Amino acid sequence: MSFKLVKHDIYTGNPPLVYQYKMTDNEAATLGEALIVSSGRLTAATGSNVPEWIAGASVAAATASTTIVPVYHVNEEQVFKTTSTGSIVATAIGN
Numbered sequence: 009m010s011f012k013l014v015k016h017d018i019y020t021g022n023p024p025l026v027y028q029y030k031m032t033d034n035e036a037a038t039l040g041e042a043l044i045v046s047s048g049r050l051t052a053a054t055g056s057n058v059p060e061w062i063a064g065a066s067v068a069a070a071t072a073s074t075t076i077v078p079v080y081h082v083n084e085e086q087v088f089k090t091t092s093t094g095s096i097v098a099t100a101i102g103n
Contacts, residue, residue, distance in 0.1 A: 024080050024081075025080075025081065026064060026078045026079070026080065027061070027078070027079050027080070027081060028076045028077065028078055028079070029045065029049065029050045029061070029076070029077055029079060030048075030049050030050065030073050030074065030075065030076060030077070031049060031050050031051075031067060031069075031070075031073045031075060031077055032046065032047075032049040032050060032051045032073065033049075033070070033071060033072055033073045034069050034070070034071060034073075035050075035051060035052065035069055035073070036066075036067060036068050036069040037050065037052075037063040037065075037066060037067050037077055038063060038066045039063055039064070039065055039066045040062060040063060040090075041062070041063040042059035042061075042062060042082075043059065043060065043061040043062070043063055043079060044057055044058075044059060044060050044061065045060060045061070049073070050063075050077055050079065059082055060081065060082055061079040061080065061081060061082060062079060062080045062082060063077055063078075063079055064077070064078035064079055064080055065077060065078050
């Protein structure tokens with residue numbers, strides 16, 4: 009699932025800071041992918057953890073990853089746009 013940053017700092021309007029991390033070896037990232045840091049490297053977020061970062065670029069998997077990935081830190085002042093990969097019950101929206 010991809011996340012697109014729609015609104016960042018709702019108080020000042022400043023652009024988001026871009027951080028840089030290396031990917032975990034043998035893992036790729038896609039633009040807008042939710043990520044976490046594990047053992048000092050980026051890895052894909054799963055349904056069992058809270059995303060900490062959103063990938064700012066797509067990168068290919070590498071055996072010994074040295075590619076720097078630009079990422080945006082997730083915080084409560086941001087608004088993201090995404091699409092659902094499952095069905096959503098109409099009555100659940102807004103509840």
